[in-house]
Amino acid sequence: GDSVTQMEGPVTLSEEAFLTINCTYTATGYPSLFWYVQYPGEGLQLLLKATKADDKGSNKGFEATYRKETTSFHLEKGSVQVSDSAVYFCALYSGGSNYKLTFGKGTLLTVNP
Amino acid sequence: GAGVSQTPSNKVTEKGKYVELRCDPISGHTALYWYRQSLGQGPEFLIYFQGTGAADDSGLPNDRFFAVRPEGSVSTLKIQRTERGDSAVYLCASSSRQGDTGELFFGEGSRLTVL
Numbered sequence: 001g002d003s004v005t006q007m008e009g010p011v012t013l014s015e016e017a018f019l020t021i022n023c024t025y026t027a028t029g030y031p032s033l034f035w036y037v038q039y040p041g042e043g044l045q046l047l048l049k050a051t052k053a054d055d056k057g058s059n060k061g062f063e064a065t066y067r068k069e070t071t072s073f074h075l076e077k078g079s080v081q082v083s084d085s086a087v088y089f090c091a092l093y094s095g096g097s098n099y100k101l102t103f104g105k106g107t108l109l110t111v112n113p
Numbered sequence: 114g115a116g117v118s119q120t121p122s123n124k125v126t127e128k129g130k131y132v133e134l135r136c137d138p139i140s141g142h143t144a145l146y147w148y149r150q151s152l153g154q155g156p157e158f159l160i161y162f163q164g165t166g167a168a169d170d171s172g173l174p175n176d177r178f179f180a181v182r183p184e185g186s187v188s189t190l191k192i193q194r195t196e197r198g199d200s201a202v203y204l205c206a207s208s209s210r211q212g213d214t215g216e217l218f219f220g221e222g223s224r225l226t227v228l
Contacts, residue, residue, distance in 0.1 A: 004155070006155075036219075041221070042221060043116070043117065043204070043218075043219035043220050043221045043222065044156070044204070044206075044217075044219040045218075045219065046216045046217070049216075089155050089156070091155075099144070099146075099161075099208065099217070100146075100158045100161060100169065100172075101156075101158070101217065102158075103155030103156045103157070104155050105153065105154050105155045106154075106155050
């Protein structure tokens with residue numbers, strides 16, 4: 001079945017540091033890939049997505065590239081801010097009509113000033 | 114409100130009791146989802162509604178769990194004879210159309226604690 005494996009957290013960085021959160025997946029067919037973010041006290045929200053191989057999703061300075069050959073969708077940001085502190089979830093959708101997402105376990109990011 | 118609203122935000126109950134969790138989706142969203150998030154885990158799919166009908170309930174763990182959406186808007190997740198293992202955050206999400214963007218809009222969740 002479908003699965004998503006994320007880098008174990010927590011991750012603690014200083015402001016302006018470079019961020020990478022690794023995500024690899026197993027799926028049938030050619031899934032669409034997503035990063036969702038959950039800020040403290042808020043619901044999950046879509047951060048970025050990519051729907052086919054070599055697509056790059058980007059938003060708020062974050063980027064992730066759909067790599068079919070390595071089945072990966074790593075999240076990166078060149079310079080993190082304190083306000084980026086949140087839990088980040090990698091997710092996939094592998095087909096069908098119900099848009100059921102399969103999530104990774106989440107990675108807690110804390111950015112210190 | 115503008116977003117997905119879930120009530121209660123916190124529920125503490127005793128083992129064996131019955132619980133209802135409510136979700137009010139974004140107005141006009143026809144698709145509604147329930148997920149469960151246990152401590153240290155990502156959200157796990159429970160059930161999906163398109164309109165009033167449950168299009169996919171394959172994620173419901175057993176027959177103690179049931180969900181309804183009688184008028185195609187508000188949904189209620191019902192848990193009978195609660196067990197300690199049911200303790201989790203129950204998330205509701207909605208979307209405007211199935212399958213075209215992958216963007217689900219999530220509520221803040223209902224945290225259920227079964228003592």
